[in-house]
Amino acid sequence: MIAEYSKLSAMDIIKGLRDKSFSAVEICESALSLAESKGRELNAFITLTHDKAFAQAREIDRKIHHNEDIGPLGGVPIALKDNICYTDCPTTCASHILDKFIPPYDSTCATRLISAGGIIIGKTNMDEFAMGSSNENSYYGPVINPIGNNLVPGGSSGGSASAVAAGIVPIAFGSETGGSVRQPAAFCGIYGLKPSYGGISRYGLAAFASSMDQIGSFARNIKDLSLAYRIVCGRDENDSTSVAFAHPDYPDLLESERKFQIGIPREFFLEGLDKEAGKQIDNAIKLFQKDGHTIKEISLPNSPLAIAIYYIIAVAEASSNLARYDGVKYGLRIKDDDLINMYDKTRNLGFGSEVKRRIILGTYVLSAGYYDAYYFKAQQVRELLKRDFETVFKDVDMVLTPTSPTAAFKIGERIDDPLAMYLSDIYTAPANLAGIPAVSIPCGAVSDGRPVGLQLMAKAFDELSLFQIASRFAKLGE
Amino acid sequence: MADSLTISGYEAVIGLEVHAQLSTESKIFCGCRVEFGAPPNSLTCPVCLGLPGALPALNKKTVEYALRMILAIDGTVRLRSVFARKNYFYPDLPKGYQISQFDLPIGEGGEIAIPIPGEKRKKVIRLRRIHLEEDAGKSLHPESGEKFTRVDFNRCGVPLIEIVTEPDICSPQEAYAYLIKLKQILQFLGICTADMEKGHLRCDANISIRPIGLSKMGAKTEIKNLNSFKAVEKALAFEIEHQVQVLQSGGIIKQCTMLWDDKHQVAEPMRSKEESHDYRYFPEPDLVNLVVTEEWLNQVKATLPELPEIRAARFVRQYNIPEYDANVLTESRELADYYEKVMQNFGDGKAASNWIMTQLLKVINEEKAELENYHISPVMIAELLNFVQSGKISGKIAKDVFEEMVATSKTAGEIISSRGLTQISDDSLIREVIAKVLAENENNLKKYLSGKKQIFGHFVGQIMKETGGKANPGLVNKILQEKLDELAR
Numbered sequence: 001m002i003a004e005y006s007k008l009s010a011m012d013i014i015k016g017l018r019d020k021s022f023s024a025v026e027i028c029e030s031a032l033s034l035a036e037s038k039g040r041e042l043n044a045f046i047t048l049t050h051d052k053a054f055a056q057a058r059e060i061d062r063k064i065h066h067n068e069d070i071g072p073l074g075g076v077p078i079a080l081k082d083n084i085c086y087t088d089c090p091t092t093c094a095s096h097i098l099d100k101f102i103p104p105y106d107s108t109c110a111t112r113l114i115s116a117g118g119i120i121i122g123k124t125n126m127d128e129f130a131m132g133s134s135n136e137n138s139y140y141g142p143v144i145n146p147i148g149n150n151l152v153p154g155g156s157s158g159g160s161a162s163a164v165a166a167g168i169v170p171i172a173f174g175s176e177t178g179g180s181v182r183q184p185a186a187f188c189g190i191y192g193l194k195p196s197y198g199g200i201s202r203y204g205l206a207a208f209a210s211s212m213d214q215i216g217s218f219a220r221n222i223k224d225l226s227l228a229y230r231i232v233c234g235r236d237e238n239d240s241t242s243v244a245f246a247h248p249d250y251p252d253l254l255e256s257e258r259k260f261q262i263g264i265p266r267e268f269f270l271e272g273l274d275k276e277a278g279k280q281i282d283n284a285i286k287l288f289q290k291d292g293h294t295i296k297e298i299s300l301p302n303s304p305l306a307i308a309i310y311y312i313i314a315v316a317e318a319s320s321n322l323a324r325y326d327g328v329k330y331g332l333r334i335k336d337d338d339l340i341n342m343y344d345k346t347r348n349l350g351f352g353s354e355v356k357r358r359i360i361l362g363t364y365v366l367s368a369g370y371y372d373a374y375y376f377k378a379q380q381v382r383e384l385l386k387r388d389f390e391t392v393f394k395d396v397d398m399v400l401t402p403t404s405p406t407a408a409f410k411i412g413e414r415i416d417d418p419l420a421m422y423l424s425d426i427y428t429a430p431a432n433l434a435g436i437p438a439v440s441i442p443c444g445a446v447s448d449g450r451p452v453g454l455q456l457m458a459k460a461f462d463e464l465s466l467f468q469i470a471s472r473f474a475k476l477g478e
Numbered sequence: 479m480a481d482s483l484t485i486s487g488y489e490a491v492i493g494l495e496v497h498a499q500l501s502t503e504s505k506i507f508c509g510c511r512v513e514f515g516a517p518p519n520s521l522t523c524p525v526c527l528g529l530p531g532a533l534p535a536l537n538k539k540t541v542e543y544a545l546r547m548i549l550a551i552d553g554t555v556r557l558r559s560v561f562a563r564k565n566y567f568y569p570d571l572p573k574g575y576q577i578s579q580f581d582l583p584i585g586e587g588g589e590i591a592i593p594i595p596g597e598k599r600k601k602v603i604r605l606r607r608i609h610l611e612e613d614a615g616k617s618l619h620p621e622s623g624e625k626f627t628r629v630d631f632n633r634c635g636v637p638l639i640e641i642v643t644e645p646d647i648c649s650p651q652e653a654y655a656y657l658i659k660l661k662q663i664l665q666f667l668g669i670c671t672a673d674m675e676k677g678h679l680r681c682d683a684n685i686s687i688r689p690i691g692l693s694k695m696g697a698k699t700e701i702k703n704l705n706s707f708k709a710v711e712k713a714l715a716f717e718i719e720h721q722v723q724v725l726q727s728g729g730i731i732k733q734c735t736m737l738w739d740d741k742h743q744v745a746e747p748m749r750s751k752e753e754s755h756d757y758r759y760f761p762e763p764d765l766v767n768l769v770v771t772e773e774w775l776n777q778v779k780a781t782l783p784e785l786p787e788i789r790a791a792r793f794v795r796q797y798n799i800p801e802y803d804a805n806v807l808t809e810s811r812e813l814a815d816y817y818e819k820v821m822q823n824f825g826d827g828k829a830a831s832n833w834i835m836t837q838l839l840k841v842i843n844e845e846k847a848e849l850e851n852y853h854i855s856p857v858m859i860a861e862l863l864n865f866v867q868s869g870k871i872s873g874k875i876a877k878d879v880f881e882e883m884v885a886t887s888k889t890a891g892e893i894i895s896s897r898g899l900t901q902i903s904d905d906s907l908i909r910e911v912i913a914k915v916l917a918e919n920e921n922n923l924k925k926y927l928s929g930k931k932q933i934f935g936h937f938v939g940q941i942m943k944e945t946g947g948k949a950n951p952g953l954v955n956k957i958l959q960e961k962l963d964e965l966a967r
Contacts, residue, residue, distance in 0.1 A: 085531045093530065105524045107531055206530035210763035239533050240765050317763055320565050323574020324528045328629070337625075343567060366565070366758035375760060 005030040006167025010076045010224040011251075013170065017064060017075045024060035024075035024119070028053050031077035031121050034168045039122075042144045042153075044162040046082045048122040049089050053077070056119045071117025073231050078113055079163045079172040082123040083130055084215065085204040086110045093206050094138035095128045097350025098331045107204020108236045109173060109215050116231045121169065124159030128352045129322065130175055130208045132156050133183060133424035136415050137354045144411070145188055147451065151408040154184030154424075157216070161188040164218040171228045172218045177208045178310050179404075179428025181216035182440035186403035186453020189442050191225045191470065193217050194428075196460045197435030198243035200229075201236030209317040210241075212310075212432040222441070222474055226250035226467040233463075245461045253464060254471040262288055262456075262469075263298035263396035268427055274406040280444040280452040281402050287476050288400075293469075298392050298399070302385040303430050309385070310429040311422060312365050312378040319362025325350065357418065382433050389434045393459040398469060401427050403440040403453030427455060437463045441470045486722045488687045491695055492647035492714060493606075496660060497638045497680040498670040499613065500543045505635035506612050507534030507577065512637075514676050518618075518630040526635035528572035533764050540637040541768065543669040544584055544610050545778045547639060550667055550785055551605060553588025557770050561610075561762040566755055570615035570629050578640075580759040583609035584768060590643075590663065592655040603656050604644040610768075611638050633677075639669075645684070645695070650714035657681065657707045665811045667783050674706050681710050686731065687721045696721075697731040701745055703738045713738040717745055789814055797827030806835055812849040813839075819856030824863050833863060837877070841884050853887045862890035869950055870894070871901050903950040908941075908957055911949070915940045916961070927966055934958070 002008075002022050016022050032050060039045050060075045062068075080086055083093045085103035087110075092098045106114070113120065127137040135143040135158025143158040145151040146166035153162040157174025161184030164172045174181045176194040185192025193216050200215040207213055215232065219225035230251065235244035264285065269278065289295050327333035327346030334345035351359070365374035392399060404424055414421045431438040436457055443454035454473075458465045505512055508525035524532035548555050562580035585608030591600040613636040618628040641660065647653050661679065664670040672679050686698035701717060704710045716738075721731055736745040784792070786808045793804035793814075807817045813834075820830050838859065842849055862879060865871045871879065871894060882893050894900055902908060915937060916923050926933045941954050 083531075085529075091530065098530070101530070103524070103529060103531070105529070105532075202531075203533050204531040207764075238535055240535050241763075316760060320563050320575050320758070320760070323565060323567065324530070324572060326567060326569075326574060328569045329527065329572060330529075339569065363758065366760055368756045368758075371758075371760070 001033060002026055002030045006034060008170060009221055010073070010170040010219070010227055013076050014072075014074060017060070017070065020064070024057040024064070024070075025054065027075055027077060028057035028119055028121065031119075031169055034166075035122055035163070038146075038166050039163060039168050042146055042162045042166060043141050044125055044143055044159040044166070044168065045079070045122040046092055046094065046125050046140050046159070047090050049086070049120055052089070053119050053121045056114070060117060060119070071115065073113065073227070074117030076118055076171060077121045077169045078118045079122050079124050079160055079169045080110065080120055081126050081130075081157050081160050081172075081174045083126060083175055083206040083208075084109055084123075084173060085206070086120060086123065089123060091123065091206065092139070093129045094126045094140055095325075095351065095355070096139045096332055097325045097346070099350075101331045103204075105204065108201035108238060109204060109232050112232045113173075118171075118231070122163075124157070124163055124172060124174075126159055126174075127156035127180075128355050129206070129318070130156040130177055130180055130213075131318070131354050131358055133179070133421050134409070134411070134414065135159065135184070136411060137352055139352060142411055145408050147189060147408070147449070150411050151450065152187065152411050152413075154187035154404075154408065156180040156184075157218070158184050160218050161185055161190065161192070164188070164220060165190050167220075170219060171224055173228070173232075174216050174218060175205055175208075176214045176216045176432060177212045177314055178425040178432050181218065182428050182438060182453065182455060183404050183424060185218055185440040186442075186451065186455075187408035189445070189451030191219050191222055191442070192440045192453075193225055193229055193463070193466075194431060194438045195229060195233065195463060196243070196245075196437045197432075198241050199233050199245075199437065199461065199463070201232075201234075201239040201242045203236055203238035203242075207317075207321040209314040210321060211317060212314065212435075214432075222467055222470045223251050223254060225439070225470075226254065226463075229463060243461070248464065250464060250467050254467055256468040256472070258465075258468060259292045259294070260398060260465065260469055261294045261296060261396040263296050263392055263399045265298050265300045265303065265392075265399055265401060267300055267303045268401040272405045272423065272426065273402060274446070276446040277402055277405070277407055277452045280446070281400075281454060284443050284454050284473070285400065287473070291472065291476055296396055298396060300385070300388045300392060300399075300430065302381060302388050305381050306385060306430040306433055307422060307426050309378040309381045310425065310433055311361070312374050313382065313433070315358040315362035316365050316375050317362070319359045319366065322351075322355070322359055354418070385430060386434045389430075389436060389457075389459070397458065397462075397465055399457045401455045401457070403427060403455040407446050407450035407452055431457050436460050437466055439466045439470055441473060443473075486726065487690055488722055488725070489690045490648055490650075490714070490718050491645045491686050491688060491698075492649075492653055493645040493684040494643050494647065494653060494656065494710075495682045495684070496641045496657070497613075498641065498664055498672065499678045500540055500637040500639060500669055501671050501678075502537060502539045502543060502637055504537055504539075506537050506540045506610070506637035507635050510635065513632075516632055518628070519632060521632040522634065526572070527631055528574075528634075534577060534762075536765060536768065537637065540610060541584070541770070542778055543637070543667075544608060544639050545770065545775065546667045546669055546782055547641070547664070548585035548588065548608050549779055549782055550663055551588035551590055551608075553585045553605060553608060555770055555775060556582060556584055556586065557772075557775075558582075559584040559609075559768045559770075561765045561768065562759045563762050565758040568614070568617075569627065570617045570631070570634075572615065572631060572634060576612060576614060577762055577765070578611035579609035583607045584770070585609065590656065590659055592652065592659050595651070601652065603646045603652075606642045606644050608639055608641050611640060612636070613638050645686075650711040650718070653683065653714055654707055654711040657710060661707075662786055662810065666786055666789070666814075668811070680704075683710060683714055685714055685717050685721070687718060687725070697733050699731065699733065700735045701738055702735060702748075703740075705740060709738055709740050712743060713745055716743065720745070786814075793817075793827075797821060797831070799827045799831045803828070803831040803835065807831060810849070816849055816856050820860045820863070823857055823860035824867075826863070826867060829863055829867065830859075833859065837880055854883055858883065858889055865890055865894065869901060869903050869952075871899055872951060875899055875901070875947070899948065901950050902945055902948045903953055905953070905957070908945075908949055908953055909961075911941055911944050912937075912954075912958055912961055915944060916965075923965070926962065934962070
């Protein structure tokens with residue numbers, strides 16, 4: 001075990017490997033042994049990928065030995081949420097229905113990580129099919145927040161957040177549909193990025209709600225976060241919705257003297273926001289102001305409707321996306337001589353209750369006679385929300401809000417109240433609906449020590465401004 | 479059937495929905511090859527198998543093929559169309575939905591004119607829409623003894639266009655004529671091989687009847703599982719008869735879906751459970767809107783293959799053949815192509831069309847062979863016709879040679895030289911034979927010169943006999959006449 005491994009950033013590891021302070025195999029050993037001890041305690045991983053990881057680490061060491069280029073992520077241990085396909089390793093989406101499913105292909109995300117020299121050490125636990133905000137909806141059991149006190153890590157990418165916060169890996173990837181990276185990042189006290197829609201290829205990401213799904217990343221500092229994004233972003237022919245856009249070397253551009261116009265939407269600071277968390281956000285606003293940035297009160301009038309339309313569009317798409325899990329081709333099958341009975345039994349036993357709830361809701365809102373009232377109307381409101389943001393971004397560079405109305409809650413606290421759980425996404429869902437990038441960055445803590453997350457949203461494909469302001473904020477806090 | 483309709487006082491209102499498989503090399507949303515008869519599940523990938531995380535990426539060629547069809551039938555191209563998901567559960571539908579087009583299809587309107595038997599004018603069948611979609615896999619149900627249905631996903635993602643008519647068709651015969659015409663257009667455009675046996679074309683029919691003169695439509699039934707053009711015609715006739723009987727006995731037609739049973743020649747209603755689908759269409763979020771630029775459209779326009787009527791008109795002009803011949807020759811693209819390949823190596827359009835329509839097509843029909851890749855190539859036909867035209871062989875001998883070509887695949891040149899069939903067109907040689915024959919038939923010659931002109935034919939027979947049938951008959955006639963005229967002076 002390398003001393004202080006869990007404190008090493010990706011940049012530290014890359015430097016250490018180049019300086020030959022340690023080898024890639026040693027790094028890989030450290031990550032995997034921590035994953036087996038601490039990771040098991042937290043239930044952060046579903047699968048560890050020892051064999052492939054060590055093979056890749058040995059290859060990195062060989063390259064170092066021969067003075068060959070090891071790539072921009074050479075030797076850095078990485079974890080992938082278990083809904084991102086990685087060849088020959090189980091991809092379960094934390095669902096019973098994907099029992100024994102092993103993808104025969106790599107997601108574009110995995111392909112790009114591997115070709116950049118990254119070492120994927122395991123697949124992380126999550127809410128089943130990314131549906132949940134506490135990581136309690138996993139067939140493989142809940143994930144625990146490493147800050148202690150039996151708190152949830154947030155969801156749905158709880159395993160990835162937990163693994164990064166616990167120092168098992170410096171970088172992990174999760175997925176976002178309505179806050180599933182930002183909210184766990186806030187709950188665990190780390191950095192989380194939800195890129196612009198189309199920023200990272202979705203090819204190989206098991207779909208929840210296609211029009212909002214995005215792969216996102218976690219790190220313990222902004223430089224690693226921006227590096228992770230730089231490696232995997234950009235157009236991919238396999239994903240028609242991915243976009244070709246300018247993506248500079250973000251980690252080299254973090255230091256900036258830019259003074260930003262920051263908008264504070266009044267709709268995000270009304271009832272429901274925890275007082276103590278709100279206070280941390282207020283302090284941050286004052287810090288920004290003191291640093292010379294301009295704070296402007298703004299309005300996103302349609303944002304109060306976001307959570308309602310989010311839970312129509314997301315469940316509608318989910319009901320269709322999850323239809324493929326039918327027991328015919330792969331995964332779980334509960335045998336029956338009658339086809340319809342086989343479907344019923346397999347899907348009934350294979351899906352957890354939250355997933356079933358959403359499939360039923362989604363089927364309902366798309367049904368003949370209801371489509372116009374729900375799905376179609378929700379899409380219209382979504383357009384209005386997008387326009388709200390477009391209008392606002394004529395005036396300001398970014399929008400600042402809390403990431404979540406509260407800090408992390410206890411395991412079991414909200415599991416029986418789906419509506420309260422859905423409201424965890426109230427501040428994050430608008431960015432997914434609008435397709436804009438957003439980060440959650442650590443912003444102090446409430447009095448009992450639970451971390452608070454600050455959210456910053458920018459216009460589509462302006463991730464650079466987010467990285468720069470986050471970098472600046474980290475400096476201000478020091 | 480049409481007669482019984484008239485007698486019963488009803489008329490039929492028919493609309494057809496045809497699915498045509500596009501003959502692109504690869505599938506509509508992935509790079510898998512499209513091929514008929516490959517081993518089950520050998521032409522699949524994560525995308526067409528609908529594995530978790532796989533995403534569709536549109537094959538532009540399929541759009542081009544759809545555009546050809548829309549342009550050819552004078553439809554309207556929607557410059558921004560939308561793919562939609564049609565959701566239903568079935569084992570051969572791996573994603574649990576089919577990617578299709580719903581309220582915003584790529585093509586709308588257009589028309590196809592069909593011939594009316596015994597009349598010169600044509601009847602126009604209006605089209606409602608043309609849209610792009612992916613095919614599903616194939617369920618192979620147990621033959622006997624086996625308990626399982628097997629699924630072959632090779633066909634998943636094969637590109638289809640669905641072509642929907644307005645209810646303009648009034649009889650089973652018209653439906654048949656429409657399908658023949660549609661097939662011809664698809665083939666001429668080179669976008670579908672249109673082999674119904676291989677499932678390249680599939681047809682569903684909607685049918686209702688109403689008292690003649692009434693404009694309100696009756697309740698309709700939909701007939702599925704129509705596996706040939708003849709089946710469409712028969713099933714429609716069956717269903718019209720059925721509906722007339724129901725109405726005449728005071729019953730009412732219930733809207734339902736029927737399955738045609740070709741073996742027993744009956745249409746049976748489907749179980750209501752099987753047809754109560756709510757497809758929950760919604761726009762496919764994995765694909766961006768399908769945008770057709772004016773530039774792209776113009777490109778497709780500029781390279782649009784020639785349609786049958788236009789090609790027939792050109793044949794009349796270019797090869798100087800009668801309209802009838804041109805129409806026969808453009809019945810299929812293969813035949814038209816064959817004729818033109820013959821004409822690349824031969825100069826007489828009419829002689830070529832005669833030969834193809836009488837000799838070649840007769841053999842093709844007898845052998846039930848396919849013209850494409852037939853062992854007698856257009857070049858071989860051209861060679862044969864050139865021998866006739868240049869006088870090397872007679873038309874009669876050409877038929878013998880052709881027979882041998884069919885039997886042996888040898889070229890005309892090979893057969894003629896090996897059998898020594900070259901026609902004698904050598905003046906001096908023919909003169910020698912004439913001199914010899916006249917010398918040996920002194921009596922007959924005297925009779926001829928004394929006025930018995932009918933003996934001319936006898937001389938010709940003798941000359942042909944002497945030359946083994948190879949003497950050029952035209953030359954024989956000409957020289958013999960000269961010679962006899964000379965002697966008569």
